[in-house]
Amino acid sequence: MDSIKQAVELARATENMPRQGERAPGLSAGVRPGSVDARTREVRLNSAHLESSRIVAHGASIEHGRYYDMLRTQVLQEMDKKSWQFLAVTSPTAACGKTVTACNLALSIARLPERLVLLVDLDLRKPAVAKYLGLGDTGGILSVLEGASPSSEIIQANIGPNSLLVLPGSVSSSGSSEWMASQTMSTLLQTIKRDFRSRIVIFDMPPILLGDDVISILPRMDAALLVAGVGTTSVSDIKECQKHLQRTPVVRVVLNKATESADSYYGYY
Ligand SMILES: Nc1ncnc2c1ncn2[C@@H]1O[C@H](COP(=O)(O)OP(=O)(O)OP(=O)(O)O)[C@@H](O)[C@H]1O
């Protein structure tokens, strides 16, 4: 529980983090304005690296980025109506594009002046957020759950004038489903909900149908975004997912990896 206590402290400090160009409220002398905590790592994201991982929503003018901006608007409208904070990004099966979608959505939200976002990699089997964003080696969420100091685990990722917070993932060798269903995880999520209440929190999840990780955590989410992969997701996969999503509102279903865009269909290109 010690780690949770530290997480609470970190979270509180983090909420005082100023946006770019703002002064930090109550920062003591010697702590750099803009930092979450003296020990919190800041990473400047590299746009070439992002784009090589299909992360394109960090700039308004990057090709395909506007699809994520449209998704952002739709998702935020739904979430704001109900005052929802936690959004799970999941899919029926593997490799549908959940992580790409979660990172793009988070970066797109981070570009909105009045919005704050925290991206949490909750895939304890195949975490990929740190790799896609180019965050380098991290202990990640498992270190927090296992009791290591979390102060270096939340990363402030900066790109241009924007920034987002990221809690990267890590692989659990001792059973991801047990962690997902654990009281420790529940406490951590409650802590995040309370101490990051001004932020939309996006959770990058594993697939729903390949284990019970997502099923255990869905009751703690406010809403879900379902990513279906064209050519990989079948109608029966989606129907199977619906059974598990009966109590979790699905804000959007993203049809990912489609070769023909709506724009080309309507002749905009
Ligand atoms: N719209 C897209 N078009 C083409 N390729 C894509 C698209 N979105 C994602 N990909 C590619 O598909 C692969 C899987 O993407 P991603 O890691 O986001 O999927 P995932 O659902 O998170 O996978 P996992 O189930 O392993 O967590 C990656 O190589 C990614 O670059």
Ligand SMILES: [Mg+2]
């Ligand atoms: Mg993934």
